[in-house]
Amino acid sequence: MHRIKLEDAAIAASLQSLNASTKAPWVIKEGKLHKIFRFNDFSEAFGFMTRVALAAEAMDHHPDWCNLYKTLSVDLSTHDAGGLTELDFQLAARMDALTA
Numbered sequence: 001m002h003r004i005k006l007e008d009a010a011i012a013a014s015l016q017s018l019n020a021s022t023k024a025p026w027v028i029k030e031g032k033l034h035k036i037f038r039f040n041d042f043s044e045a046f047g048f049m050t051r052v053a054l055a056a057e058a059m060d061h062h063p064d065w066c067n068l069y070k071t072l073s074v075d076l077s078t079h080d081a082g083g084l085t086e087l088d089f090q091l092a093a094r095m096d097a098l099t100a
Contacts, residue, residue, distance in 0.1 A: 002087040003078055014089045022096050032064075033076040033088050037099065045070050051098050059094075061087045 006014065011028065019025040026035045039045040045067055056062045064075040076092055078085040 002090070003081045003085050005078070005081040005083040006085055011084050014084075014086070018089055018092055018096075026092055028084075029075070031077065031083060033074075033084060033092050035074050035092070035095075037072040037074065037095075039070045039072070041070050045072050048072065048098060052095055055094050055098070056091060059087065059091060061091050063091065063095075 015026060015028065015033075024035065024037075026033050028034070037045070037048065039048065049065070049067060049072065052063065061078070064077075066073045074095065076088040077083060078087055
């Protein structure tokens with residue numbers, strides 16, 4: 001159920017809901033959910049990545065990300081569905097919750 005590609009209207013509604021309570025919004029970039037997270041230092045960034053990795057593994061859904069010192073660039077999409085699914089928005093919300 002979660003791995004069904006969303007239509008454009010559902011993506012727009014999900015994005016609006018996701019960004020309703022976050023300071024730094026997620027955006028759609030090249031068909032993926034995209035966000036840059038900035039931390040105080042590498043240790044804080046790595047700690048966040050570790051918490052996300054545990055959550056992602058439990059969801060069986062994994063981010064594409066790149067860590068450069070204290071900056072983490074994240075892209076989410078569901079490869080086997082060929083685009084964005086509910087699972088991407090759930091993982092994005094979980095990541096935002098982990099920064100709180």
